[in-house]
Amino acid sequence: MGLLNVFSRIYDEEILRKLDFLRQISLFEGIKKGHLIHVLESLQERTYLKGETIFAQADIGRALFIVFDGRIELSRLDAAGKPEVIAEVNPGEFFGEMALLEEMPRTATATAAEETKVFMLFKIKLDSLLFSYPKIGVVIAAQLAKILSARLRAVLERPAGN
């Protein structure tokens, strides 16, 4: 009992919670739990307050964002120049993955709809992860390709006029 007490004093339960969270993210599906530690090492945490802009449409993208808790709204300027909410991102979902492939302008604006904690994966960190741990890299690259393919299919299958 005493030993268990000492262990729980030294061990940080928060890490387990984060690792369990990462296991549920589709981008990391197929990565072993032990390897997820390297992914967690490469992530940057940040909390955004309600109403803060995470990035704006046309900004150059450099990171992927995973929502840990809270909610993010993605909006785009319509033809009249008015922002129109196109999606909501909830815990366990991610956005901005295009930035991991090429440094191109963002196609939407991301705003925190409430106090939100995100994990950021920067392209430079992903690159070093790909080279240092190719097993993780292969999984992430394959998942990214799947996600982009799904997005493209969704665009093509969208009824005309939408």
Added chain:
Amino acid sequence: MATDALKKSYAQFLLPVAIGIAAVYFIVVAKGALFPFVLSAALAYVLNPLISYFEVRGFKRSYAVAALYITAGAVVFLGVWLLFHFLSSELQDLQRTWPTYAERLQAYVTNLNARLVKTYPVLAKIGLEARLQHLLELVPQLLLSLLPALTLLFIVPFITFFMLIGGSGIIDYLLDHLPARHSELILHITSRIDGSLGNYLRGILTEAFVIFLIAFTGLMLLGLNYAAVIAVLIGISSLVPYLGAMVGAVLSSIVAYLQFGTLLPIIKILAFFTGIRFFDDWFLQPYIMKKAVDLNPAVILLALMAGGEIAGIWGIVFSIPVTCILKEVLQIAIELQETEFRWKPKPEPTRISIPYT
């Protein structure tokens, strides 16, 4: 209305500017006191990945730091005890034999000087002998002047301990309070600088330690006096690229000449240091420094000389890390000019003519 907005936009900078001015004033007034903190921050920065390694594996930060200190303390204690074991006898020996060596060196120079002056009378004006006499007298003084630096050995680990424990909290706080819209760009820049600078510093420290070990073992096997002292000097000078092997070769050759008085040991030592140099170039550097920023030796030399000119010995110590940061910042600045400020037309995104099937 517009003036109000303008006033407001100026007003928001008042506090940061005031804090900035106060900080600069504080640095100017108390620069002496800040120095151990700068060194500690640098040490904490170098050690932080080790703490993060354990932290991300579930150990609470404070326990990871404590474990690191206990382990490092034991290793350093053992290392220092062993080193002193070797060094103290060598230093005592040096103290005993220094006057003889100094006399021999002086006699050699006097002899050389007499011959040179005879052939080239103009050299008499330089006063080579008097200069050497002055230099030899300076040696004990120089050793004494290093003593205050020893106090840093106690203060720096003490401050570093608290920086390692509390530092990440301060950094997280600052990160959370960056302007939200620009945090992606700022974090991108800091992670790039951190990537190349961190790898460089950790790489160069590992390299210096490996070279120290090889030099120590090699010189012991060659039976040279003061192997420990010379190996420590080689290790420290290895922090400056190319200097380690050179310092080692010159120092060891002088000691070998004074100890053996023949040419063969000097040739052996020169061959040994040439070997170290190649080993460093072909094996150590490609492996240890592969992820670090690539600095041209000429740039390193310029940085060292400029660092020495600006801030003396500590300028030299910090010149390479600062150059790393400057190089990365310059590179990022040029990239930003191209991506954010459109200096150059953007590269076309990849386009594929065959439709999605």
